[in-house]
Amino acid sequence: MSSEQFFRTIYEDKDIVVIDKEHGVHVIEDRYDKNLPTIRGMLNSIYGKVFIVHRLDSGTGGLLVVAKNENSHRALSLQFEEGLVRKRYYALVVGKFSYPLTCMLPISKVNYHGRYKINFKSGRRAITSFYPIKIYDNKTLLDVVPLTGRSHQIRVHLKALKHPLMNDFLYNVKTDDKRLTLQAYELIFNHPTRNEEMVFRVDISGYMKDWLSS
Numbered sequence: 477m478s479s480e481q482f483f484r485t486i487y488e489d490k491d492i493v494v495i496d497k498e499h500g501v502h503v504i505e506d507r508y509d510k511n512l513p514t515i516r517g518m519l520n521s522i523y524g525k526v527f528i529v530h531r532l533d534s535g536t537g538g539l540l541v542v543a544k545n546e547n548s549h550r551a552l553s554l555q556f557e558e559g560l561v562r563k564r565y566y567a568l569v570v571g572k573f574s575y576p577l578t579c580m581l582p583i584s585k586v587n588y589h590g591r592y593k594i595n596f597k598s599g600r601r602a603i604t605s606f607y608p609i610k611i612y613d614n615k616t617l618l619d620v621v622p623l624t625g626r627s628h629q630i631r632v633h634l635k636a637l638k639h640p641l642m643n644d645f646l647y648n649v650k651t652d653d654k655r656l657t658l659q660a661y662e663l664i665f666n667h668p669t670r671n672e673e674m675v676f677r678v679d680i681s682g683y684m685k686d687w688l689s690s
Contacts, residue, residue, distance in 0.1 A: 479518045483540075486676055491548040491669050492541055493519065493526070494676055499537035499655035499683045504528060515540065530556055533628070535644075537681045538565070538660030543668065551668035556625065562664040565620040565630060566609075566680055568657035568687050569639040570648065573616035578605040579633040583626045591646050592628045594636050602626045604633045615642055617688065630658060642687055657687050 482501045487494040495515070497503070502514045519526040519542055526542045527549035543549035555561050582599025583592050593599075603623040610617045616639070622629055631647050634640050640648040642657040663676045680688075 479522070482513060482518060483515060486539070486678070487674075491544055491667070492552070493523070493544060494539060494541050494663070494674075495519075496678050497532060497537055497540050499535055499659070499681065502534040503531045503540065506534070515542070529553055530561075530625075532660055533631075533656060533658075535654050535656035536565075536658045536660060537655075537683060539563075539663040539676055539678060540660070541663060541665065548668040552665065555665055559624070560666070562662070563622060563660055564662035565622070566659045566661050566684060567606075567618040567620045567630060567634065568642045568684060569616050569618060569634055570642055571614065571616065571639050572611050573606065573608050573618060573637075573639050574611065576605070576607045577637075578603060578623075579637060581633060581636055583629060583632050586627070589646075592626070592632050594632065600626060602629050602633065604630055606634075606637075612688075615687075631656070655683060657684060659684055 483495040483497045486496055502512055504514055504516050506512045516528055523544055529541055529543050529552040543552055580603050581594045583602045584595030584599040586592050605621040607619040608616055609619050620630055631644055635647040644656055645651050645654055659681050661678050665674055667674050
């Protein structure tokens with residue numbers, strides 16, 4: 477099994493590796509099927525041991541930074557906790573999303589269906605900005621900037637705005653295709669061991685292009 481079908485390496489040094497993950501690949505072990513390939517498992521087989529700093533939903537494609545040692549893991553984790561890491565996503569959504577807006581609806585913990593939801597009583601603060609890139613007849617390509625880091629944040633906010641992802645088995649039509657029309661295309665952070673801003677961007681994925689042309 478070649479790792480090339482699951483991710484490609486964008487950058488690496490002695491402290492970190494940055495990869496571009498394919499849609500549909502788990503970052504860590506799936507709770508229901510431990511035999512599915514994971515980014516952590518594949519990187520462990522290459523580097524000996526790696527440390528997961530942040531995750532993408534398995535269905536989401538795009539950029540992920542992984543630490544190669546405990547010091548880098550600690551430094552990067554602190555940046556994520558303090559909201560210093562900047563991320564942007566492409567999202568292909570249902571309908572005509574005609575104008576930019578920032579959604580500030582609070583999100584509650586997961587329910588027994590595996591879904592999160594908007595909850596004004598017990599939900600946690602969540603902020604996402606959406607910017608239309610191109611509007612089609614029945615869908616819109618968005619540039620998305622999450623300003624907080626809640627689980628399923630982009631997906632839940634889009635559902636609440638009545639523009640769910642075109643393909644989302646939890647928050648749109650139920651489907652056997654567990655990939656999402658969501659891609660983390662930009663990732664900006666400070667290098668964990670030297671004073672340098674690291675900026676990474678990738679082109680829109682083949683999976684997203686397929687949906688754009690369908």
